[in-house]
Amino acid sequence: MKSTKATALANSNTALIKYWGKQDEKLILPMTNSISLTVDSLSTTTTVEFSEKYQEDHFFLNDEKQTGTAENRVIEHLNLLRSKAKMNLKAKVMSRNNFPTAAGLASSASGFAALTVASCKALDLKLNQKELSMLSRRGSGSSARSIFGGFVEWIKADEASESYAKQLANKDHFDMRDIVVIFKQQKREFSTREAMKISKETSPMFKARLDVVETSLDKMRKAIEQRDFTLLGQTAEADCNLVHSIALTSKPKLSFWIDETVKIINLIKDFRKGGIAAYYTVDTGSNMHILTLPQFAAEIEMILNRIPYIVKTVVCKPGDGAKIIDNHLF
Amino acid sequence: MKSTKATALANSNTALIKYWGKQDEKLILPMTNSISLTVDSLSTTTTVEFSEKYQEDHFFLNDEKQTGTAENRVIEHLNLLRSKAKMNLKAKVMSRNNFPTAAGLASSASGFAALTVASCKALDLKLNQKELSMLSRRGSGSSARSIFGGFVEWIKADEASESYAKQLANKDHFDMRDIVVIFKQQKREFSTREAMKISKETSPMFKARLDVVETSLDKMRKAIEQRDFTLLGQTAEADCNLVHSIALTSKPKLSFWIDETVKIINLIKDFRKGGIAAYYTVDTGSNMHILTLPQFAAEIEMILNRIPYIVKTVVCKPGDGAKIIDNHLF
Numbered sequence: 001m002k003s004t005k006a007t008a009l010a011n012s013n014t015a016l017i018k019y020w021g022k023q024d025e026k027l028i029l030p031m032t033n034s035i036s037l038t039v040d041s042l043s044t045t046t047t048v049e050f051s052e053k054y055q056e057d058h059f060f061l062n063d064e065k066q067t068g069t070a071e072n073r074v075i076e077h078l079n080l081l082r083s084k085a086k087m088n089l090k091a092k093v094m095s096r097n098n099f100p101t102a103a104g105l106a107s108s109a110s111g112f113a114a115l116t117v118a119s120c121k122a123l124d125l126k127l128n129q130k131e132l133s134m135l136s137r138r139g140s141g142s143s144a145r146s147i148f149g150g151f152v153e154w155i156k157a158d159e160a161s162e163s164y165a166k167q168l169a170n171k172d173h174f175d176m177r178d179i180v181v182i183f184k185q186q187k188r189e190f191s192t193r194e195a196m197k198i199s200k201e202t203s204p205m206f207k208a209r210l211d212v213v214e215t216s217l218d219k220m221r222k223a224i225e226q227r228d229f230t231l232l233g234q235t236a237e238a239d240c241n242l243v244h245s246i247a248l249t250s251k252p253k254l255s256f257w258i259d260e261t262v263k264i265i266n267l268i269k270d271f272r273k274g275g276i277a278a279y280y281t282v283d284t285g286s287n288m289h290i291l292t293l294p295q296f297a298a299e300i301e302m303i304l305n306r307i308p309y310i311v312k313t314v315v316c317k318p319g320d321g322a323k324i325i326d327n328h329l330f
Numbered sequence: 331m332k333s334t335k336a337t338a339l340a341n342s343n344t345a346l347i348k349y350w351g352k353q354d355e356k357l358i359l360p361m362t363n364s365i366s367l368t369v370d371s372l373s374t375t376t377t378v379e380f381s382e383k384y385q386e387d388h389f390f391l392n393d394e395k396q397t398g399t400a401e402n403r404v405i406e407h408l409n410l411l412r413s414k415a416k417m418n419l420k421a422k423v424m425s426r427n428n429f430p431t432a433a434g435l436a437s438s439a440s441g442f443a444a445l446t447v448a449s450c451k452a453l454d455l456k457l458n459q460k461e462l463s464m465l466s467r468r469g470s471g472s473s474a475r476s477i478f479g480g481f482v483e484w485i486k487a488d489e490a491s492e493s494y495a496k497q498l499a500n501k502d503h504f505d506m507r508d509i510v511v512i513f514k515q516q517k518r519e520f521s522t523r524e525a526m527k528i529s530k531e532t533s534p535m536f537k538a539r540l541d542v543v544e545t546s547l548d549k550m551r552k553a554i555e556q557r558d559f560t561l562l563g564q565t566a567e568a569d570c571n572l573v574h575s576i577a578l579t580s581k582p583k584l585s586f587w588i589d590e591t592v593k594i595i596n597l598i599k600d601f602r603k604g605g606i607a608a609y610y611t612v613d614t615g616s617n618m619h620i621l622t623l624p625q626f627a628a629e630i631e632m633i634l635n636r637i638p639y640i641v642k643t644v645v646c647k648p649g650d651g652a653k654i655i656d657n658h659l660f
Contacts, residue, residue, distance in 0.1 A: 245578055245579050
């Protein structure tokens with residue numbers, strides 16, 4: 001029986017300059033470049049097996065068979081990879097996240113990066129990281145960045161074959177921490193994909209960010225290159241506020257901030273007054289990221305752990321890109 | 331001894347389409363029209379006496395002698411009115427607010443409207459409401475609207491003599507409620523005046539609102555004319571979110587929302603799901619206004635009064651414009 005299996009592990013990434021808005025919905029071509037930090041402690045492990053024994057594709061996430069949109073996105077991505085490999089065996093895909101799914105923690109980034117890398121290995125497609133990031137992008141835009149470790153920029157382009165991620169600096173270049181703050185689970189009203197589309201179409205603030213994003217990207221590249229943590233934090237916060245403003249002024253209103261978000265934002269402001277270098281960014285869930293330097297991480301974590309409405313904190317370091325591992329999930 | 335005294339009472343107003351950004355800082359010429367509701371329960375009473383017995387101007391607010399910026403703004407306004415009246419007696423000004431000062435409850439709107447009306451009476455300047463609103467504007471922009479009762483629009487213009495408020499509809503035209511929600515007192519980092527200037531100069535979102543404000547104004551005029559409460563509420567909320575987005579993306583960040591604001595925004599969303607017509611707007615303090623219809627006011631107030639972090643609620647109806655009263659404060 002013809003059968004081929006591979007397993008990959010990919011880390012999540014935290015957007016420092018966000019991906020917000022597509023110029024092409026189908027090819028997943030972004031309207032702007034984006035910059036992120038691949039982190040070490042939020043990961044997806046995915047085993048893919050293409051085999052004649054499967055009559056159809058199956059996708060399991062955290063041991064639960066997925067249906068609907070989640071399954072369809074995986075099948076569509078498998079179809080893309082199969083057509084590239086000129087092969088049409090059905091597959092079983094098993095994924096495990098070590099963090100809550102659909103909580104704005106970019107599970108689709110690590111998820112599609114792991115799926116792409118594992119599938120390409122199983123399909124014997126010999127691709128470099130740039131090519132992997134272009135393919136992964138088609139499954140989920142931000143997953144293009146999770147192919148690489150450390151500090152990563154995803155390049156916008158008008159052509160599908162020119163939009164890919166590249167590493168700005170490896171994980172050892174600038175030792176910082178991303179403390180992920182997880183509040184009680186909130187059901188999101190809109191997926192990131194829907195939210196992006198709604199806000200592009202309805203927010204009067206959408207275009208204003210496009211006018212300033214090149215400046216933000218320049219500042220962020222400089223901050224990373226020069227290891228200027230203040231510039232990195234201020235620039236990430238400002239971009240986060242721009243994207244949140246776009247969401248807030250969309251119709252319907254897309255608010256990813258809950259009252260706890262505002263409380264922690266104020267706490268971070270107090271941290272800074274007390275000499276602790278800390279900045280926030282919020283993704284399209286209510287959970288937050290506190291960016292800080294290694295020497296402050298333990299103190300911040302200790303304080304956060306005393307706050308009753310914080311369910312969990314995860315202290316992340318700069319992490320590796322997606323890679324093949326030996327331990328299959330099945 | 332030459333002496334002349336008058337007392338006026340002016341109500342606060344709640345911006346439905348906000349005044350945000352000046353085209354002329356000195357003449358207080360706004361960049362956009364704005365629309366407000368003059369309310370009946372938040373007022374300033376001011377007695378002004380011009381007399382030879384005063385060697386200099388004195389300003390008392392809630393029985394406390396004012397100094398610094400607060401005093402200077404009043405003296406500057408007295409100077410403007412005296413030059414208009416071709417008179418130069420010094421004055422004693424005594425004002426009382428029936429609500430917390432500098433809590434984002436537009437105390438400068440009712441304050442300067444009362445000061446203008448009382449002073450013009452004492453100075454025997456026989457002015458109509460349009461002329462009073464133009465003069466009052468020079469003290470505090472939004473006070474131009476408090477000269478009139480009911481629903482009021484303040485017109486932008488390039489010339490100082492063409493920017494004034496006018497009544498769109500009197501207080502009996504559309505019976506609605508503005509429930510003012512007062513949280514624990516927060517010290518503001520920036521005055522409205524400073525915040526407007528900072529955001530005009532630094533927010534990438536500032537211009538985007540200018541592009542849509544004419545549409546918002548049209549909607550609001552229509553909502554008032556047709557007594558369409560849903561349109562009124564939705565349009566007020568959308569404009570509030572635009573202004574907050576401008577504030578949030580300014581440098582330094584100007585956030586007038588505290589965690590309690592976000593909690594009440596979510597509560598209002600729940601009200602609507604439960605069939606209660608309620609919408610929010612937030613001025614440049616953390617306190618909020620819940621716009622609703624008369625039949626829902628008691629229920630909303632009852633719920634709000636059970637919330638521990640709400641210090642006080644004031645249920646306001648559409649109110650009168652500024653007027654001369656007989657009872658002097660001294």
